[in-house]
Amino acid sequence: MFSAIARRYDLCNHLFSFGLDFYWRRKAAAITCDGPIASALDLCCGTGDMTFALAKTGQLQSITGCDIARPMLDIAAQKAEKYAAANTAMQWHCASAENTGLPAASFDRITCAFGFRNVDDLPAALKESHRLLKPGGKLCILEFFLPKRGLSRRLYLFYLCRIMPLAAGWIAGDSAPWHYLAASIHRWETVDLTAQLRQAGFHDIIIRSLTFGTVRIHLAQKGTS
Secondary structure, eight states, rough: OOOTTTHHHHHHHHHHHTTTTHHHHHHHHHHHOOOOOOEEEEEEEEEEEHHHHHHHSSSSEEEEESSSSSHHHHHHHHHHHSOTTTTTTEEEEOOOOOOOOOOTEEEEEEEEEEEGGGOOHHHHHHHHHHEEEEEEEEEEEEEEEEOSSSSHHHHHHHHHIIIIIHHHHHHOOOOOOHHHHHHHHHHHTTHHHHHHHHTTEEEEEEEEEEETEEEEEEEEEEEOO
């Protein structure tokens, strides 16, 4: 599905979020890159916007973007020369978040922006992230959530379920991925991400809400031993 919409993916993201997706990624990148960092991994990187946001902090020596959809990675690689910070080495790796095939304890930081909601096996993806982090490393998850109650929830659901898929049909020629987006956010609401992070071995979990609770950042740390 994501491979089929790769060419229109960025345009739709920017339009349907009213440009707020840039702000969300900048916030996540600033929280993740809290000082000089040797290596980072951006899981479910798609066309690379989170990868580039991390690189633009100027704190990273190297970063790997990983995604299961090859057409998305191809676009990310094409964009890299224009968007990436010159002092950050970048590479791209095609694999699932549950089984990357990358060496254990390879990264100081791992991010996943709007991706873990889509994986087949979330516990496996979180355990894989824990395996890939160096001791003391941190995982930053940027993800959609539904406002808990009230008018903001009703308005958001109307936009998410009715307006956005209709507009996507006109722009991208296919509304199905955005119907899927709405359904996946509904399903995600039932996930206790904090509990799942703890079960995967993470601790010191910090949560920050953005844009009326429609987006949240979860920052979790791997133990030092």
